[in-house]
Amino acid sequence: MTETAATAPALPAADSSRASPHADAAVLAGDERAQRQKQIVKALAAVLPAHALLASTTATTAFENDGLTLFRQPPLAVALPETEAQVQAVLKVCSKLDVPVVARGAGTGLSGGATPHGNGVVLSLAKFRRIVGIDAQARTATVQCGVRNVSISQAAAAHGLFYAPDPSSQLACTIGGNIAENAGGVHCLKYGLTLHNVMQVRGYTIDGEPITLGSLALDAPGFDLLPLIVGSEGLLMVIVEATVRLLPRPAEARCLLASFHTVRQAGDAVAAIIAQGIIPAGLEMMDQAMTAAVDDFVQVGYDRRAAAILLCESDGSTDEVDDEIERMTQVLQDNGAYRIVASSSEAQRLQFWKGRKNAFPASGRISPDYICMDSTIPRHRLADMLEAIAAMQERYQLRCSNVFHAGDGNLHPLILFDGSDPDQLLRAQAFGDEILHLSVAMGGTVTGEHGVGLEKLGAMCAQFDADTLAQMHAIKRAFDEPGLLNPGKAVPTLSRCAEAGRMHVTGGALPHPELERF
CATH class of the missing domain: 3.30.70.2740 (Alpha-Beta Plaits)
Structure with a gap:
């Protein structure tokens, strides 16, 4: 996907409310902006090393937008702390100076959630990439917020475990961003969204106060505030660490690739599968236009004649998978699937999913x-x-x-x-x-x-x-x-x-x- 700053529209009119007094403030310009920037940079320089603070237009350009390139906004400064103490100090400085703060992970978000505030600071947490520990017996992983989604499963693989939420951007997106957006992925139907796989988060309020929500046990005392944080888009706290659930890697996984003459047949088949009490590990759909774009890009062998295709995956024990594949095949046939291919090897299963995972870059090519x-x-x-x-x-x-x-x-x-x-x-x-x-x-x-x-x-x-x-x-x-x-x-x-x-x-x-x- 490409976008030029010259063609990108201005940011939409910002909101105003008691909860967000800075949202309706005009972006500073000229001498006023320069003076405010100088004040903020001076204060941040007292708590951050020189290499962890960016303020020039050239240095901050890469932080002007997230994956939604329609919205761009240069911040006054970008802070790149390397320790929790520095995160805390940055927040205290910004709170004292009344400076808006936008926390940022990998910048892969697609709704403009990490777009900077024109009068504020971007708090980049990209350097928090440490996997603190994996507890194989408790089936948990404790990781810093900048750890990539896929890295959790890679680290847990030695214990026969994996982290279930798998958004298409999992090679790049971070667990902190996943929590902010309550990310899902192709296997969220069976294993749940980020919300269902996070046990505890640690971080700081805007005042730099430490806060821990959730628990490593099955329940936590007091109000259950963790669900408020998951999906809160960085509005409530800055997360620096999370403990997530790990699951045993299934003994077997197989995928069906079904072709339909109409999108209505494919849609009805989806509803019918769920109505039969079957909860597949993954149940994805692509229309003909997307199928063609993906197949041109990664050559997975999708059926280009189909108006729509379904990817239906089953995982578990061999007996469970055999039974579920048989039941799903019958439902697909009953709802008009004219072609059904079952993966016969792990390589073929991954090939089926390779196309689905590359839908976005394939669109960027056309x-x-x-x-x-x-x-x-x-x-x-x-x-x-x-x-x-x-x-x-x-x-x-x-x-x-x-x-x-x-x-x-x-x-x-x-x-x-x-x-x-x-x-x-x-x-x-x-x-x-x-x-x-x-x-x-x-x-x-x-x-x-x-x-x-x-x-x-x-x-x-x-x-x-x-x-x-x-x-x-x-x-x-x-x-x-x-x-x-x-x-x-x-x-x-x-x-x-x-x-x-x-x-x-x-x-x-x-x-x-x-x-x-x-």
């Missing part, structure tokens, strides 16, 4: 730019959504390839466009917004695992009513009263929703014509 949406809908509405997206392609005159976690209804439509054309850019954003609103109208949600960030603030106004949004802001204030941690992200203010003319979908007219069909 389009200058793309936006990857991340809504979730009830499984039985999959075919309805795909047919609606096909109609949207005609209306917006843009291509859209679909790949998603079919088993739990988590969609990832990739809208292809050329960011150098302002009109295409506007149409792409409107296309994505319509998908989000339709997802809510179908009884779903605006995000499954990528987070809200900056991208979905408007759609949040459609999903949640005023009282619910007010409760979210109250939680934010309880952890971060001055509103300095990642302000203006994830939770829109009531004023923003009112100014944009948004309304909670349940309460009134639907905002897009395609929604009226549902």
Whole structure:
């Protein structure tokens, strides 16, 4: 995916609220910006070594955006602490000087959640890459926040264990970012999201106060606050360490690759598999456009004739896998699969998944730019959504390839466009917004695992009513009263929703014509 700063639109109007007083502040410019930057850099230089503090435009350019390149914003400075004491000191400095802080991991997020605040500091935690320890008996791994997702399973393999959540970016994304966004992956249907696999987190509040949530035991005393942190997008605390669950590596895993003449047949097959009480280790779907793009990129041998393909994986003991594969095969056949191939070796199984894991880079090869949406809908509405997206392609005159976690209804439509054309850019954003609103109208949600960030603030106004949004802001204030941690992200203010003319979908007219069909 490519993007140039010249064509990237300005950041959306920031929100304002008691919980986030800095979100509506204009980005400083000229002499005022220079003086503020000088003040902040001087204070940070007192607690960080020179090589751990970046302030020049050249040095901070790489931190101006995350994986959603539509939004770019230079920070006043970037802090790269190497110890927890330095993290704590940076937060205390920023709290004292009233400076917004955006924590950042690998920068692979796709919703703009790690986009810097123009008047603030980026707190990069990329140097926290140590695996603290693996307890094979307790089946846990304690890791620093900058450890890559895949590194946990690699370290645990010697004990016959693995870490289940496996987002497609697992080669690069960090556990801290996974916790911030509640990441999932192709095996989340059976093994759960990050939330279900994290036992304890340690970190600091905006004031530099140490905080530990969760427990290494089955339960923790007091209020169960850990679920608030997982998926909180850096708004509540800065995580430096986590303890996660490890699982025994299955004795066997096999995958079915099924082809369908229509997307409705494939969608119905997904619902039928779950209705039969089968919970596959993975259940993924790709439409014809995505299948062709992926096969051109990594040559996995997908069926290009199919309107849609399903990847259905079973794991466990040999007997369990044999039984589940047989049952899934029957369901797929009953729902119109005209071709079913079962992996006959571990190499072939990995080959099947290689295509799915490369969907995003494959899209980057065929389009200058793309936006990857991340809504979730009830499984039985999959075919309805795909047919609606096909109609949207005609209306917006843009291509859209679909790949998603079919088993739990988590969609990832990739809208292809050329960011150098302002009109295409506007149409792409409107296309994505319509998908989000339709997802809510179908009884779903605006995000499954990528987070809200900056991208979905408007759609949040459609999903949640005023009282619910007010409760979210109250939680934010309880952890971060001055509103300095990642302000203006994830939770829109009531004023923003009112100014944009948004309304909670349940309460009134639907905002897009395609929604009226549902």
